[in-house]
């Protein structure tokens with residue numbers, strides 16, 4: 070009201086339209102120098118590269134901000150439904166290139182900087198990527214918010230502004246050593262902090278019953294400590310459409326009250342310590358991908374960010390007099406895995422305790438406000454919080470969970486009278502091995518929809534993880550196959566290919582990826598195939614330059630580039646990839662095969678291991694040891710090279726994927742929920758060697774059996790073998806090729822004669838091999854032989870590669886978002 074029409078009449082300048090800076094070289098240069106001088110406080114003649122980068126980023130941010138402010142206002146006025154994406158991770162990658170692409174400012178900026186004697190690429194290289202995620206789950210969130218902005222759908226991404234993102238990986242004597250990722254140390258020009266809009270988040274204490282003004286008995290929470298959540302806004306630009314959405318990340322700060330209490334006790338040092346304690350909550354991203362450790366600080370993080378986010382949406386995004394019974398018309402909160410599921414009892418608490426809504430009405434609202442995406446099948450990855458921890462940290466939420474569970478089990482018992490085992494199986498609260506809350510069950514009970522992330526995964530989710538629930542609520546379960554944004558992963562990452570595609574079918578594919586199908590006829594065109602190969606060669610050259618500068622790694626020319634990049638996990642089977650390399654190497658040095666018949670290959674690995682994951686770290690050590698030995702072996706180093714650049718991240722992925730010929734997607738069937746790297750490789754013209762797992766299944770269906778190298782057991786075959794009893798040592802004994810590869814690994818050949826160094830990995834493969842690498846080895850080797858054979862005919866290979874591109878437009882995250890919008894969110898574009 071304060072800035073309404075009356076105000077506008079008397080203060081026309083203050084409420085005029087938001088003005089975007091001019092889209093001209095001159096205009097840009099003025100803005101840039103103004104930002105450098107008055108924003109950064111330096112003269113161009115004295116500016117460091119970082120000063121220049123920061124000034125450029127802020128200048129570009131101003132162009133976006135004009136649209137952002139305008140869009141936020143129209144959205145609030147229109148009162149439309151918003152997607153509230155709740156995710157503990159956003160693996161964004163560098164922002165500058167994407168912002169230049171979205172605004173269409175790239176050429177102007179390049180020319181303007183040149184006139185100042187500055188090179189754009191140098192400034193782009195200065196940016197430290199915000200690594201606020203572990204792997205696929207975090208990157209998926211980043212792709213989804215990109216697509217929603219491009220589809221002009223109002224979305225607020227909510228998450229945590231970790232001060233330290235995923236650790237920086239270094240290798241010392243071949244072993245992983247983690248360094249803190251101080252991504253904020255040079256400042257972050259892309260964020261807009263709002264300390265004045267901080268939200269209080271309570272923890273601890275007790276609950277009590279009381280009688281309210283109307284004489285109704287109620288329960289309430291009497292928390293014992295609290296912190297502040299400070300919002301940091303980031304802009305999420307759509308591609309060439311003027312839409313800019315918001316990513317709101319929360320940073321924890323100590324509250325005044327918190328300090329005062331302790332100050333008054335006279336203990337200054339204790340007060341300062343308390344400050345640190347509060348700020349710890351958003352200090353660091355937990356680096357476990359797939360295997361949460363159940364730590365109290367992690368639960369604090371989860372509650373911290375969802376409590377801030379729900380308050381923010383209800384109190385700041387909705388009109389003050391909004392009737393919360395209508396909340397489902399204005400928001401759908403998507404739960405990115407179980408990490409934000411504590412939002413369910415939090416919304417119940419807001420509605421029932423704070424807004425005095427009737428329990429049943431509140432529950433009806435809540436069940437319409439949430440939907441849940443599951444990203445895993447691994448039992449160890451399903452989050453479970455001990456009730457003891459919940460009681461200590463969030464006592465009122467625990468009560469609410471009990472009450473939700475009671476109501477739910479009553480329903481189940483009514484639907485299945487006498488079936489007490491079923492009620493126990495379905496209980497949100499379990500008693501074994503300790504009393505704990507199963508967050509996936511809570512999400513399933515509360516969510517309007519539950520989805521898996523690829524067809525096979527959704528099927529297994531229904532059949533194996535949540536069978537009782539899918540039987541009870543068949544219509545609740547659905548699949549939305551993951552996707553990736555073509556803006557970042559083709560248009561930005563692969564300019565060489567983009568140019569070729571644009572010249573061939575125009576530029577519409579960037580926002581309508583199905584149009585890649587128009588490339589299909591060109592697979593038969595020898596000239597197009599030759600140009601495709603030129604693109605690959607140029608991308609390999611670009612990668613080679615980067616790796617020399619970044620890691621001192623020299624990539625040989627003319628090799629098949631075979632790439633396996635993803636988190637290090639036993640189920641993904643990097644060790645099986647290593648056995649393939651070892652086997653080829655062993656056969657050459659033992660004279661079993663003629664070196665002249667070997668297809669020269671370079672194997673590239675990129676993988677971080679969770680710091681506490683022993684076997685993953687042993688695998689990294691083994692890969693590095695093999696890489697070093699092969700590099701020094703004159704007999705083979707022109708034929709086989711292993712490159713393992715440290716610290717694989719989004720920035721490196723953007724250089725590696727476009728250069729790859731072969732994409733390794735070799736997880737044990739039934740273990741990889743989807744995979745998204747697999748999609749990025751196919752879209753950039755690599756062939757996949759892969760198992761029938763996750764989204765590989767759909768990639769193969771789309772590209773056709775001839776254009777996908779399949780191997781290994783299927784999921785039912787895996788289940789069968791495991792039921793019969795699997796004995797890896799017996800496989801080792803019965804397969805001479807495998808035996809020689811493992812024996813060589815164990816021999817000390819790669820560790821200067823030290824046999825003990827490889828022992829953990831070798832022993833695990835022989836006597837444990839949880840993910841059946843040895844069982845799939847033979848099939849894998851044979852499939853790799855087929856790869857060599859195919860690659861020998863460059864024309865046939867590029868034909869297949871082009872068909873991979875032409876047939877995988879389905880894997881755009883734009884398509885994933887349309888499916889969520891139609892089937893789960895029921896939200897629309899503005």
Ligand code: B1H
Nearest residue numbers: 205206357358359361444522742743744745
């Ligand atoms: C995926 C995770 C994950 N699934 C726990 N689960 C985490 C679980 O910090 N934690 O505790 C972090 C991450 N990540 C991945 O999600 C799947 O493994 C991929 O197959 C899938 O493509 C990706 C996106 O859906």
